Amino acid sequence: MASFLKSRAPVPEEGSANFSGSRLRERILDEFEQAGIGWIWATDRDGRISYLSPMAADALGQETDSILGHQIEEVFEIDQDNPDQQTARPLKFQVKSHKKIREQVVRFALNKSSQDVRQIWWNLTGYPVHTPSGEFDGYRGSASDVTNEYERKIVDSKLAEFDGLTGLANRHNINRSLDGTLASYKASGRSCALLMLDLDKFKRVNDTLGHQAGDELLKQVAERLTNLVGKRGLVARLGGDEFQVMLADQDDRGALGELAEKIIQILSQPYALEDDKRAIIGASVGIAIAPFDGDGREALIRSADLALYAAKNGGRGQFRFYSSDLKDEEEVRQVMLDDLRVALEEGQLYLHYQPVVSIKTGHVVCLEALMRWEHPDRGFVSPGQFIPVAEDSDLINNLGEWALRTACQAALKWPKSVRVAVNVSAVQFANQGFPSVVANALAHTGLDPDRLELELTESIFVGDTDETERMFAALKGLGVRLALDDFGTGYSSLSYLRAAPFDKIKVDKSFVDSCTQKDKNSAKIIAAIVGLSNALNMETTVEGVEAFDQLEVVKEKGAKLVQGFIYSRPLPEDQVDAHIASGEFMMKPDGPETYRPDRRSVFRRVGAIHEDYYYNAVMRDLSQNGAGLEGIVGLESGTQLVLDMGEGQLAVCSVRRTSGSEFAVEFETPLVNDGAGGLCTRHRVSKYAIAAAGLPAKPGTASPTEGKRDQSKPKFMEVSAGGIS
DSSP states (O other): OHHHHHHHSOOOOTTSTTHHHHHHHHHHHHHHHHTTSOEEEEEOTTSBEEEEOHHHHHHHTSOHHHHTTSBHHHHEEEOTTOTTSTTOOOHHHHHHTTOOEEEEEEEEOTTOOTTOSOOOEEEEEEEEEEOTTSOEEEEEEEEEEOHHHHHHHHHHHHHHHBOTTTOSBOHHHHHHHHHHHHHHHHTTTOOEEEEEEEEETHHHHHHHHOHHHHHHHHHHHHHHHHHHHGGGSEEEEEETTEEEEEEETOOOHHHHHHHHHHHHHHHTSOEEOGGGOEEOOEEEEEEEEETTTOSSHHHHHHHHHHHHHHHHHTTSSOEEEOOTTOOOHHHHHHHHHHHHHHHHHHTOEEEEEEEEEETTTOBEEEEEEEEEEEETTTEEEOHHHHHHHHHTSTHHHHHHHHHHHHHHHHHTTSOTTOEEEEEOOHHHHHOTTHHHHHHHHHHHHTOOGGGEEEEEOGGGGSSOHHHHHHHHHHHHHHTOEEEEEEETSSOOOHHHHHHSOOSEEEEOHHHHHTTTOTTOOHHHHHHHHHHHHHHTTOEEEEEOOOSHHHHHHHHHTTOOEEESTTTOOOEEHHHHHHHHHTSSOBOOOOSOSSOOSSOEEEEEEEEEEETTEEEEEEEEEEOSSEEEEESEESOOTTOEEEEEOSTTOEEEEEEEEEETTEEEEEESSOOEEOSSSSEEOSSOOOHHHHHHTTOOSSTTOOOTTSTTTTTSOOSSEEOOBTTBO
């Protein structure tokens, strides 16, 4: 203590006038330290701690000598997460700059990890001192223990900024981050992606397993999301089962689509909960990118919301990018639900039947009933759109009962060797009255129970295991057959096959799509599933076979039953009856020699820019690597073009083939999956750049004054295509 006081002022000699005052000051400082009000510390000119109050060392649980001589930044470090000092420089920087240290909250860090549960926090103040010649001579300062107050502050801060259940950022936190990021990026046009996530079937987990299980599942979802996103972005929980992910400086829709697919895949893996319970949910993702889809927080969130609703409306377990033609999907879903109720009452719904065929004999052994809806105004509505809407309400039970009765009635006219398969929603399966519905359909039609096959997906295993087993027992007691549909899609478990009395496994189409590709394992997986099914004395049906090369692979791997376009598309009831009336119900394979997964037929206006002239054209087909178009005469192979596909999507390409006004192009950069079964460019050009270039608001509709059409002469001739002028 004396050495510290000596550095502040000369020590008076005994008997001098100042001697009593010096003694008093020293006594007061001693009493100040002993009372625990605060402590004194000092460093030498090199930043090494030269003095620390003995009481301070005791408070740290250290011997004084173990601290003296260490650099001050080795002993203490600033908490950069402190909301009041996030802009504070590190302690080492402050000490080297010889600036005053003003009430910095620091952590005792000597031989102590920041990950330890128990920490000691001090409030540190220090003043630089100098020799009479002006040379820096170290710091003199005071300190006090603020551990209790600071830990309360950390808790309060986390409550304000973080979700109490999952520890993720909360709505306030991510909104503030979005506001700051978008504001700072606006001038430079930098991008920021926002992913909106919604968990599918989470409500059912809460309803069947309880809110405690639901909370545990949300914690696991948060952990999976954090591991997936890592340091690339900020993950937040908005509340309930809604999450957001913000990714700064990201506009690559290929990378974003891959991330969204991975999120959906990982979040759809089973969750192990307490009491040996398991849960399976899904996820839907909507993606919007600033500045293209909104340059402010509210606009960007609205765009991502609309994309999310489009993903859910498209069948769930999917992602969607925002596009300007999206409407308020919540309103659309309600209108669809109302129309669907009317459709059921007025007979707008009907069933088509897709054959399951024996590869060896060509005999049809089963027909799968598939629901169809012809809307009086909108025309055909995909089941992928209306079934999820029905599942969100009690209407799915009514639809399911109607489908069961209708399919059983139709099957009465078929040979007894042909079964009928009906898809069963997890919502129907969870309804305790479902066995009675099946029994009534069989009794009403008189169909042999063994000819009815109920197709179930793995989502039925969510909920009470005992109740699931009781449902299986009740259905098998009726004598019906059970099939496990979509087997192998991401989270299939052998425990399903061990515990459930299935008669058939259906191999998912996703494996068939890539079974001919040598760099994929799909063919081996098909062989493994067929072998497993045979070992368990179950049938196997391979779905989605469209071409002869796929048929040869699945046949080689041991498949005996096939369902797919190579034999037949789904048939209306009268065509099924006609086939049967003509004699034995047999089918021969008929289709392309090889499967081409990426070629899609389209009919869409586009622009084709050559040098400084904009041509209107029509796109006829599209793949990741190229497109077929019509509307320009005189093009030569090798001609460089830029296709304008709308909403800032400009694709550089080269002409590869021509025939009159038709031509094919190859893209310089392959297109990527847009999540809606279509393709899009990885990157976009901002709407401001599009407007500055004078391009039309809608591609392929350039007037004589747009796209510099009135400022330069075309090299090729533009003609009307497909009746479009």
